[in-house]
Amino acid sequence: MVATETTTDVLLAAFENSKASAGPTWLHVLRAQALDAYREAGLPNIRQEEWRYTPLTSITRQTWRVAPPDAGATLRLIDIARLLPVGMEAPRLVFVNGRFSTRLSTQGRLAAGLHYLSLRDALESKGPSAKVVQAHLARHAEIESEAFTALNTAFFEDGAFIHLERGHDLSQPIQVLHLNVASEAALSQPRSLVLLDEGSRAKLIEIHAGIGNAPRLQNSVCEIVVGERANLSHLLLQHEDDAAVQINMHRARVDKGGAYASRVFSLGAALTRNNAHCVLNGEGAEATLGGLFLGRGTQHLDNHVYLEHAKPLGTSRQLYRGVLDEKSRGVFSGKVVVRPGAQKTDAQQQNNNLLLSDDAQIDTKPQLEIYADDVKCSHGATSGKLNEEALFFLRSRGLAEREARSLLTYAFCAELIEAVKPETLRDALAKLVQARFE
Amino acid sequence: MPDKDLQALTEQEYKYGFVSDIEMESIPAGVNEDIVKLISRKKGEPEFMLEWRLRALRHWRTMREPTWQKPHYPAIDYQSIIYYSAPKPKKELSSLDEIDPELRATFEKLGISLDEQKRIAGVTGGLDSATAASPAPGVTPRVAIDAVFDSVSVKTTFQETLKEQGIIFCSMSEAIRNHPELVQKYLGSVVPFTDNYFATLNCAVFSDGSFCYIPKGVRCPMELSTYFRINTAGTGQFERTLIIADEGAYVSYLEGCTAPQRDENQLHAAVVELVALDNATIKYSTVQNWYPGDKEGKGGIYNFVTKRGIAHKNARISWTQVETGSAITWKYPSCVLKGDNSVGEFYSVAMTRDYQMADTGTKMIHLGKNTKSTIVSKGISAGKGDQSYRGLVKITKAASGARNFSQCDSLLLGDKCGAHTFPYIESQNKSAVVEHEASTSKISDDQIFFLRQRGLSEEDAVNLIVNGFCKQVLSELPMEFAVEAQKLLGLKLEGAVG
Numbered sequence: 026m027v028a029t030e031t032t033t034d035v036l037l038a039a040f041e042n043s044k045a046s047a048g049p050t051w052l053h054v055l056r057a058q059a060l061d062a063y064r065e066a067g068l069p070n071i072r073q074e075e076w077r078y079t080p081l082t083s084i085t086r087q088t089w090r091v092a093p094p095d096a097g098a099t100l101r102l103i104d105i106a107r108l109l110p111v112g113m114e115a116p117r118l119v120f121v122n123g124r125f126s127t128r129l130s131t132q133g134r135l136a137a138g139l140h141y142l143s144l145r146d147a148l149e150s151k152g153p154s155a156k157v158v159q160a161h162l163a164r165h166a167e168i169e170s171e172a173f174t175a176l177n178t179a180f181f182e183d184g185a186f187i188h189l190e191r192g193h194d195l196s197q198p199i200q201v202l203h204l205n206v207a208s209e210a211a212l213s214q215p216r217s218l219v220l221l222d223e224g225s226r227a228k229l230i231e232i233h234a235g236i237g238n239a240p241r242l243q244n245s246v247c248e249i250v251v252g253e254r255a256n257l258s259h260l261l262l263q264h265e266d267d268a269a270v271q272i273n274m275h276r277a278r279v280d281k282g283g284a285y286a287s288r289v290f291s292l293g294a295a296l297t298r299n300n301a302h303c304v305l306n307g308e309g310a311e312a313t314l315g316g317l318f319l320g321r322g323t324q325h326l327d328n329h330v331y332l333e334h335a336k337p338l339g340t341s342r343q344l345y346r347g348v349l350d351e352k353s354r355g356v357f358s359g360k361v362v363v364r365p366g367a368q369k370t371d372a373q374q375q376n377n378n379l380l381l382s383d384d385a386q387i388d389t390k391p392q393l394e395i396y397a398d399d400v401k402c403s404h405g406a407t408s409g410k411l412n413e414e415a416l417f418f419l420r421s422r423g424l425a426e427r428e429a430r431s432l433l434t435y436a437f438c439a440e441l442i443e444a445v446k447p448e449t450l451r452d453a454l455a456k457l458v459q460a461r462f463e
Numbered sequence: 464m465p466d467k468d469l470q471a472l473t474e475q476e477y478k479y480g481f482v483s484d485i486e487m488e489s490i491p492a493g494v495n496e497d498i499v500k501l502i503s504r505k506k507g508e509p510e511f512m513l514e515w516r517l518r519a520l521r522h523w524r525t526m527r528e529p530t531w532q533k534p535h536y537p538a539i540d541y542q543s544i545i546y547y548s549a550p551k552p553k554k555e556l557s558s559l560d561e562i563d564p565e566l567r568a569t570f571e572k573l574g575i576s577l578d579e580q581k582r583i584a585g586v587t588g589g590l591d592s593a594t595a596a597s598p599a600p601g602v603t604p605r606v607a608i609d610a611v612f613d614s615v616s617v618k619t620t621f622q623e624t625l626k627e628q629g630i631i632f633c634s635m636s637e638a639i640r641n642h643p644e645l646v647q648k649y650l651g652s653v654v655p656f657t658d659n660y661f662a663t664l665n666c667a668v669f670s671d672g673s674f675c676y677i678p679k680g681v682r683c684p685m686e687l688s689t690y691f692r693i694n695t696a697g698t699g700q701f702e703r704t705l706i707i708a709d710e711g712a713y714v715s716y717l718e719g720c721t722a723p724q725r726d727e728n729q730l731h732a733a734v735v736e737l738v739a740l741d742n743a744t745i746k747y748s749t750v751q752n753w754y755p756g757d758k759e760g761k762g763g764i765y766n767f768v769t770k771r772g773i774a775h776k777n778a779r780i781s782w783t784q785v786e787t788g789s790a791i792t793w794k795y796p797s798c799v800l801k802g803d804n805s806v807g808e809f810y811s812v813a814m815t816r817d818y819q820m821a822d823t824g825t826k827m828i829h830l831g832k833n834t835k836s837t838i839v840s841k842g843i844s845a846g847k848g849d850q851s852y853r854g855l856v857k858i859t860k861a862a863s864g865a866r867n868f869s870q871c872d873s874l875l876l877g878d879k880c881g882a883h884t885f886p887y888i889e890s891q892n893k894s895a896v897v898e899h900e901a902s903t904s905k906i907s908d909d910q911i912f913f914l915r916q917r918g919l920s921e922e923d924a925v926n927l928i929v930n931g932f933c934k935q936v937l938s939e940l941p942m943e944f945a946v947e948a949q950k951l952l953g954l955k956l957e958g959a960v961g
Contacts, residue, residue: 074531365878380893383860393884395903398875403902408858408890 032089033064036212039091040180048148055163059178062168069172078356078388079327083270083296089242091180092211097121100206100236105129108234109200110262110453115230117200118143118185123213123243125183129202138193138225140186144216147186157188162218165248166276171300173272177246181216184247187229191222191252198228198447205235205243205269217247221255221283230450233263233271234293242270249277251285253307258286260445264457265293267322274300281307281336288441289316290454291326292461298327305332305339305367312341317441319461320353320385330359332374334367343374346441348434349385360392361404367397374404379411379437411437431462488549489698493542496520499667502547506636506670509643519656519666526660533851533883534791534820536765539730544699546668621685629678632687635703638674645676649707653736653773653799661732662769665701669734672702677712677743686941688717691733699730706736708743708778715746717944728756728790730765737772737780741802744779745772748940749796750947752788760818760847763790770794776802776831783939785948786813786821795853797826800834800862807836810936812948815848815880824854824871824885829862829895838869841933844880851883858895865895873903874932 037060040046048056068085069076100121106113116133118141119126125143132141140147140154144162147154168175185201203215221227235241243265251257263271271294279285291297303312318326326349332341347355357376378387391404411433419429438458445451490501499520503513528539625632631642639646656666673689691702708714718735731753739745747770756763766789772780782796792815798807809825827836840852852871873882884901906928914924930937937945 368878378890380890380895383893385893386889386891388890389888391884391886391899391901393901393903394881395873395875395883396881398878398880398905400875401902401904403900404884405898405900406886406888407896407898408888409896409898410893 063175089212092122097206138190140188184216251283279310327356635672735770739778770796774805781808821850845876
């Protein structure tokens with residue numbers, strides 16, 4: 026753990042010198058608590074149940090520094106255009122190494138009821154946003170059991186702040202791009218807050234990407250509150266390259282009658298850990314969580330889901346699919362907890378995996394923890410290969426073996442892609458995924 | 464569903480809670496090298512056994528008790544447990560009347576038939592050789608029983624009959640004395656003395672158990688059975704079972720257990736090892752009914768058992784368990800599918816009520832090519848019962864063509880119970896196919912309504928549904944045990960047995 030202690034010291038020094046340290050007092054208190062929690066726990070290791078399949082040697086073997094402020098100063102709009110699947114039209118917040126870039130962002134003409142800006146700007150604003158931030162920031166994501174969240178809370182500089190007021194319906198999706206640019210090993214820790222008030226609806230597209238050959242570690246945390254009868258559709262596309270390590274935490278609270286849908290597409294990075302934590306905190310709340318992870322080379326892709334039914338009449342659906350080629354390794358761990366009294370819960374969880382190579386590996390752990398009796402809960406997990414009969418069928422129709430395999434592999438992923446809206450995004454995703462199997 | 468039906472179903476009294484007033488010989492409480500030496504000396508063991516026990520004890524001292532399990536329990540004081548307790552030896556008996564009336568009454572209460580009682584109690588010239596040799600066709604084959612009372616094997620029946628076929632079925636102590644070469648070769652070969660906290664403790668202090676060897680190509684003509692009973696207060700039971708089925712052999716083995724009602728928690732930490740050599744089949748069935756504690760959760764047995772089998776080429780190992788007793792049941796009967804084409808099966812019904820807890824499941828380790836495993840686990844949780852299925856299916860890189868299917872269903876009766884499922888699936892082979900599915904639900908009002916409409920009483924309807932829920936597992940049990948299991952679950956199983 027020597028390396029991480031040095032990292033903590035380096036981060037602490039960097040933080041104290043940065044502008045981020047000049048926050049309000051309440052935030053200082055939260056940061057101090059988080060730092061204590063992180064120091065107490067240290068980075069996780071494979072002896073801990075939640076990390077048993079994901080060794081963190083790629084993180085612990087080096088000291089991480091915060092990227093210098095001028096990193097990415099030479100980026101042009103054209104560099105980021107190719108990273109945005111729905112193009113440059115939709116409004117976007119761009120963060121380079123966890124810092125807001127006014128130059129690359131465009132807030133468009135702000136829809137009524139929408140607050141859409143950087144978290145730092147919201148904190149420093151004189152308007153009502155500062156109060157909203159204080160009420161929610163670091164109040165939802167846990168730090169005790171999540172060392173990475175604690176680390177982020179202690180040292181984050183900036184991130185997206187999205188707040189949609191009561192009853193508003195956004196027609197256009199909003200984009201957040203987290204771009205990691207580094208010429209030497211660098212850590213970025215974006216921190217975002219997404220709040221949907223009662224009865225509002227929004228679509229959020231989050232993109233994680235990177236540029237440069239140096240190792241990049243991104244440790245992001247996003248806290249989400251979906252208010253009563255509100256509806257949030259959230260998509261994360263991660264197409265980093267092999268130099269990247271991605272640790273993401275999405276912590277969502279869904280209130281009475283609200284609906285939260287999340288889809289995570291993990292295509293890149295040497296090591297990815299996606300934590301999706303969702304609490305159905307009101308009667309009749311709904312969650313649809315899904316993810317597609319495609320591994321090749323020596324990629325390690327880990328999806329960890331925690332879904333809690335805290336109140337009655339909740340519905341949850343989970344569908345995670347993994348395709349693992351070459352020497353890649355996939356991990357799925359999904360826990361559904363039904364609290365006492367959360368009667369009439371309907372929870373389904375599904376994880377399917379396709380191994381394409383003899384050296385690929387999948388470890389899956391779907392879990393149910395149920396403390397109420399009037400429930401309908403089920404889960405399923407499979408691991409297997411392409412169906413030989415389906416292959417034969419396609420070959421007998423004149424497809425080359427390669428084509429047939431590519432088609433079937435894509436079909437395995439299609440269920441997650443087809444449901445994506447808008448269509449431009451769906452088609453862009455389909456292209457990205459298809460390109461992987463050709 | 465009316466609450467009274469559930470109550471009737473889930474609140475049956477424990478029938479086997481009596482204490483037998485038999486003179487017992489015990490040693491001082493605690494575990495140390497002297498105690499281990501004393502146990503070994505009492506059993507008249509050869510040197511290699513003592514050495515093995517002492518190595519286990521030394522290793523155990525370096526280990527920490529696990530804490531990852533779901534059920535938690537107050538710390539166990541291992542120095543206050545009596546590790547050896549045996550009925551005082553009596554002279555050879557010549558008629559049923561001379562048997563210690565308490566021991567006889569014990570077996571009567573346990574429901575073991577009179578003929579069996581004679582043999583168990585050591586009456587000479589029983590029916591053993593006369594009628595057991597050729598069971599009439601169509602008659603249910605008899606069961607050979609090894610009764611283990613507290614720490615030692617009281618008596619093994621039908622030994623002579625089995626001997627004719629070369630089958631060795633005796634207490635572990637006898638096996639150590641009479642067949643040391645087999646014991647030395649296989650004991651600890653499946654569950655090594657370093658395996659886990661409770662198994663290691665067992666290696667150091669185990670007092671007896673059953674041993675069974677089926678020679679090459681022999682199909683064991685009857686069910687073999689061990690009946691375990693904890694009687695003395697303050698004792699722990701640490702028995703050890705070793706079953707070896709040589710090439711092409713077949714054996715079906717049954718295990719049953721009961722214990723008296725006491726306020727204290729008693730520890731039962733057994734080890735069962737199965738070795739199925741090429742083309743052999745071992746079917747191991749358990750009906751576990753240790754004392755579960757009272758309605759407030761006081762007392763009861765801690766059933767922390769390590770069971771594992773190793774299947775060589777084309778061999779098959781099948782575990783069937785009905786777990787209704789114990790305050791805490793914590794065990795994972797497992798199969799190491801070492802040989803190509805070997806098969807592992809696990810069928811389980813677990814019922815928890817009052818304050819009972821269970822954390823059970825299986826591990827299927829696929830090492831050989833084309834190995835297959837099936838897991839069917841049914842959990843019924845009532846009252847404040849809490850249970851978990853925890854299982855591992857591991858497909859190693861070499862296990863091409865491996866196949867697993869797992870199904871884990873839970874039925875909840877009451878809003879204060881818990882049911883959890885924690886399957887682990889690790890696959891390193893692209894040609895392997897692994898499927899897991901699990902569901903949790905309660906008996907729906909629709910189902911009850913449908914059956915009521917067809918003239919069934921509310922109670923019969925509940926019974927029928929629970930019966931149907933468990934059928935897949937109960938049908939794997941040998942006939943005699945299925946009947947016992949049915950009684951234990953308090954259900955009517957018309958037509959489901961077989």
